[in-house]
Ligand code: ATP
């Protein structure tokens with residue numbers, strides 16, 4: 001993208017409405033703009049980040065056998081009346097009526113809709129297990145939308161749903177998702193600790209929230225300091241092998257880590273290295289048995305032919321919230337520091353003297369090498385402003401082209417994360433980056 005022709009409206013001043021770093025930086029770096037309370041437009045650079053996260057989430061879901069699909073945002077109220085949640089959900093649900101007076105709603109989640117779809121097409125235990133997911137906009141009329149995209153009203157979520165013939169099967173599906181989540185967050189460049197969370201009336205311990213530690217987080221958390229050191233994701237785990245999954249699950253959940261809802265003083269007392277803090281919930285996985293399949297009449301023929309009610313789980317990732325959470329975890333005074341995996345552009349090419357034949361030619365050569373995927377700062381303005389914007393936007397690499405180096409094909413390469421700079425040929429710089 002050529003910056004001179006892009007809608008990436010960076011701003012120098014700190015926006016007064018933003019209370020936390022990620023919200024300020026998302027506005028300042030021109031990633032998003034609010035269009036109504038808790039509702040955001042994703043501008044070109046922000047949209048790229050969102051898509052990069054969605055791609056990684058999708059790849060890791062598919063890697064454990066979950067199937068991608070897409071359900072609509074607008075739902076009929078009928079299914080919610082069947083599950084008993086239409087009235088119970090309360091004012092967070094945005095309710096609509098069509099021209100015929102039929103009750104519709106903008107989906108806050110999709111348990112009912114998918115239970116209905118499975119009910120229509122799955123008839124036998126042989127058709128199970130199934131895990132399906134989609135990445136779709138949700139609407140929840142939050143009382144207090146805040147912190148930018150972290151608690152929006154319209155937000156992008158990955159939600160997966162599992163259907164198994166029995167509890168044992170559901171446990172296997174749950175562990176597959178635990179594996180997928182740990183791999184996903186590692187690839188996104190953040191440490192998300194799985195914390196035991198409330199299961200409500202279902203009971204048991206098959207509910208985990210994935211929490212990124214940050215002082216501005218909304219959740220109060222208690223965990224063993226061992227988690228700060230642990231790297232649980234490098235090992236190979238065969239997701240088709242239940243024993244492998246069990247071993248992985250036990251390792252990942254071995255130490256104490258719980259959100260305040262599920263905090264257990266007796267167990268906590270035994271933790272040697274106690275840590276208390278704040279965290280951002282970026283995902284939540286949950287086993288809920290037959291809570292929806294039962295009232296909605298989803299049954300399949302079991303092994304002996306008698307009808308069986310499948311056990312379900314649901315598994316959410318806050319895709320748009322993650323953009324804010326990643327920035328909370330990766331920024332400094334000057335701006336965002338994108339992990340390579342999600343950066344909107346792998347590099348920015350900074351032309352220090354637009355109009356200088358040598359600079360222009362070398363920049364064009366660099367830009368062509370990225371096949372349009374890099375950002376080319378071709379604006380006719382002072383170097384200081386360009387450097388400040390590059391640091392603010394957080395591109396992993398900055399390729400700086402000035403008249404002196406351009407004569408001999410040399411550039412200055414800066415790594416945003418470390419600030420480290422080196423002079424080298426354009427070819428060598430490109431080889432380092434790709
Ligand atoms: P919270 O306690 O933060 O309200 P939740 O329990 O309502 O979250 P889930 O229903 O489990 O969340 O949704 C799955 C994921 O969607 C959450 O882990 C979170 O990352 C994200 N999410 C939930 N509500 C919002 C929101 N208002 N804005 C942005 N992301 C959200």
Ligand code: MG
Nearest residue numbers: 092140142151
């Ligand atoms: Mg909520």
